[in-house]
Amino acid sequence: MESVLKADQKPVSTLMPMTIIALLFFIFGFVTWLNGSLIPFLKVICDLSTFQALYVTLVFYIAYTIMALPSSWLLARTGYKNGMAYGLAVMVVGTLMFIPAASTANYLFFLSGLFILGTGLTILQTAANPYLVILGPKESAAMRISLMGIVNKGAGVIVPLVFSALILSDLGDTSEQALAALSEQQLQALSDRLIMPYLCMAGALIFLIALVKFSSLPEIEPPQQQENNDKSGIMQFPQVILGAIALFAYVGVEVIAGDTIGLFGSDLGMSNFTTLTSYTMVFMVIGYILGVICIPKYLSQKHALISSAALGIICVVGIVTSSPNSSSISEIVWGFTSISVVPNPVFFVALMGLAHALVWPSIWPLALDGLGRFTAQGSALLIMGISGGALLPMIYGAIAESNNTQDAYWVTLPCYLFILFYALKGHKMRAWRN
Template sequence: METAVLSQNEPRSSLLPMAIIGMLFFIFGFVTWLNGSLIPFLKVLCDLNEFQALFVTFAFYIAYTVMALPMSYILRKTGYRDGMAIGLAIMGVAALVFIPAAQTGSYPIFLLALFGLGAGLTILQTASNPYVVKVGPPESAATRIAIMGIINKGAGVLAPIVFTALVLSGLVDFNTESISRLGEVERVARLEEVSGRLVMPYVYMAVLLFLLVALVKFSGLPDIEEEESKDSETKSGILQFPQVVLGALALFTYVGVEVIAGDTIGLYGERLGLANYASLTSYTMVFMVIGYLIGVVGIPRYISQQQALLGSAVAGSLCVIGVLSGSSESTAIASVLWGWSGIPVVPDTVTFVALMGLAHALCWPAIWPLALEGLGRFTAQGSALLIMGIAGGAIVPLVFGKVAHFADNTQVGYWVALPCYLFILFYALKGHRMRSWS
């Protein structure tokens, strides 16, 4: 399958593809950031510790590594439109697997369903990200990806709110401490009742995904020609492009810290005894949307893609220092930032976790165009390699969970994010410029 590159003298032709891709980015965001609510929920439901609970992210994100190359092969054989339809169908089937998982309360079946969702998303991501990069001028690629990011993270804001409304509505004190105080019979009955609330939301999700299969299949999404480059003419394999190999590592570290910021904030809130722990992912997502808006306005008018990545790495490092050194009792920062709005405030350390979303929002839209530059006929392979970097969302949070569990202190786990931001800093300063390993 040829890599998607739209002719810049055909602006009308890009409108429908971008609308379709925007719709898919919404699906990416909703399904992905639902994990932030599922993690503390399943921790209570299945009686897990922090390390065990973060296998939610492992099962979901490891699918990107396991399935990236097979899915890129499928994409080459089927084309973008049919490949995206296959990805949506896989996700629809995976959503249905949540039904027996909820009925039995089986954590392994939940993990199987999450792996299936990740597998379906792999083919969608492999197709859509290079498509957005190539749909217009290369210097504004980060802006286009930032627009997609706003859609993606906007869905991430909605997902925890919808989950809380559909699953946790009316529940009082559904947390580890309150469940542990119940007698055995009462505890089992309570867990069965709460687990059953998951069934209908995932039925709705499956129906929606199968409807989208039909929409994408008959959308008329075009397959378009690939561009060549001088670099690609002299290279024999994707591993000869340092900018994309290091870019995949940068995405590995970025996705790792993105998942930590979005998916562990609920765990941290539950550990601190916050009543709204299941919806805390929305705080991180709101800040990420703000970061993407900054990217849309600022790139390339005021800052370059490389400068945006550099700023993200520095700001992210400062946020980690804030999490580690801040107060878990004071709510002063949140009171200043949004206390006036009526939105519940959170402790300063939790606020810094949420602010990590703002700090690193522009990493994804900046890394993709920097890494794909000059790949030519290797762009499809480069995209698959970058997608494999999403495995950072599987590995890095598990390291976080192990550190937090070993220290019996979730706050200490955030040390794991610091070396990740430092590698992103290296890629922004030097890694993206490398065109040979010598």
């Protein structure tokens, strides 16, 4: 693959940069998808309602909106490489915040730690995603991001299993009803179990800071395209503005599919509700593998986006119309294995992972195409779209409490419809008035 380096650098192999970025994307996934297990866990530990428990997604993802532009300013001063190291350092602070949070079982402390973690991830994502786009030919950018997605969602598969093994392994019955029956002392002891895993996570982040800081990771810069000389600001690029809205819709759907599936399973009385996020992540990994194989050889980034939106619409209809008393679909798909089957609506929630897997890698190169010197600003704007993960799950939670968790998934339908619009028309717009 080609690379775009600073003028005083010689072209280098992209193997080492891709390896380091892969480690960072693993951390993205591990920290992000831990929320899917934390939400039902903290609901019990801190005695929360479903709506209150979803503050986890609100504070974690709202950090992307608040800190995206400051992150772009930081990167403009430090460069991508140093910016990644600073992002990891902020994450260390957020991780250590979980120690007093777990010791006191204080929900506000947990939320503070999550916001700080989200801030660190904002810096990392603002640097890492455009880095991947610029690192090689734009036609294969979605393939490179898909590779990172496999690593990211692979972490999402692992983390619920690790969480259950470290925190819940010796409890026997881990249903929400059984956990709620524990005494105050038992709940505190359960909360204390979070301390050691987060200490280990802080140590791993410190190691990554050293790796990034002292590695041969090259500094890159976006090409300065002449056709943008008539543009005075990022708001003059419709493909970026609409791309940020599409990412807002996508991340909201992604978080709903990954972080509410445990709550949904808990409401249906499933005993393995803390591991259900893994089902969604497995489907996402399958989607990313398809992206690596098919893009751009067999499938363009545009058509990958169209396919994702269409399958997502099918999943939404499947969730709200299928019976929670039947597990017929998962029995057909994997009933011959030792993997636990799930009710049909839960299956469709997990399948949403496959539906939207290629949205993120497809939108980034389409939205950043032609930005030139505005690439850093465009990246920050796209990162702000991650706030969909803060707001849309809260809407889901409000509907779930006033109606039921199954019908609340209707909130994702408009999201897939907008993604379909962006795939068909939005990404091609180069002016607000043609």
